[in-house]
Amino acid sequence: MSNSKLYKGSLSTIILKLLAETHKMYGYEITQKVKELTQGELTITEGALYPALHKLEANGFLEVEMQRVDNRLRKYYKLTQAGNQEKVSRIEELERFIETIQGIVNPKPSLG
């Protein structure tokens, strides 16, 4: 998929949004959820997902919970209170950006 450059700046916003809707998620689950929601149009690469998750965790937007699943450990990510606030502002920012891009790509015909 050649759209990776387009969504790269929005990856953290996508992660925050998904975690706000689902109580907690693990890395692989996030990649699959994005694939499912976008019917395979958007694929989050593994090499981009974990750095983004770790950055969000270091900034205090995510907290982790570990669970033993079968015979291995699974790391779940959850939104913190700060993460919830960050999600709201980032989504607003993204919506404004989409509107701006739409204005450029699809300008409304002026009446004058």
Place this chain on the structure above:
Amino acid sequence: MKNLSAEQVVRLYEFTRQHYVEYYDVQTELVDHLASAIEKHWQKDPHQNFETLLQKEFKKFGIFGFSDVVEERQQAMQKRYFQLVKKEALQFLKLPKVIIVAFSIWLFSFLLLQKEIGFVIVASILVLEIIYVFYRLIQLQKISKQRRKQREGKYYLLEHVFLNMGRGVGGFVISPWQWYWVAEKTLPYQYFAVVFALLITFSFILHYIVFRILPAKKEEILHRVYPEMKLEKV
């Protein structure tokens, strides 16, 4: 549904180590990712070969393999470490510690204003500080090596940062000296004495945090950052 066997999980840990992921916390996350992806393939066809699927999933990490993940994790943990240093440093601006800080600044300014004799005393204290910093650096380096052996491969990244960041911060011991040459030439002596006293005090606080306070709190902080430590049968 076909799941990975315990041996296959061990193989995944070995695979991450072979691809330069030294830290157990990073390995654990990658192992679960690879395992989940392989199990997803098995949902469609349980007869697919484990090793073939492993290579297929590893390729998805791109040409640099796991290195981006490790690098970002390292940066994130360093950031976390500096946040801890900052939090401890702020304590020195509050009562009662701020009294000691103010006294230290006053004492060093006073000594420096005595010129020759005062300057000799301050210089001697700074030499002792350098000796202490090097002593702690060597000590922490030894602990770091021991830990790696004790944890039997389960060495956590933040623990590594805790035991090795001192080298970077330790370098600050030289800083008051560097500033000395600049400040002495550019500032009137009485101002220089205060500025130099401030720098010395700051470097003392920093070293106290990095070499005393944080190493003492290491285990408690590691357990908070890595909840998996409780699940581990170390």
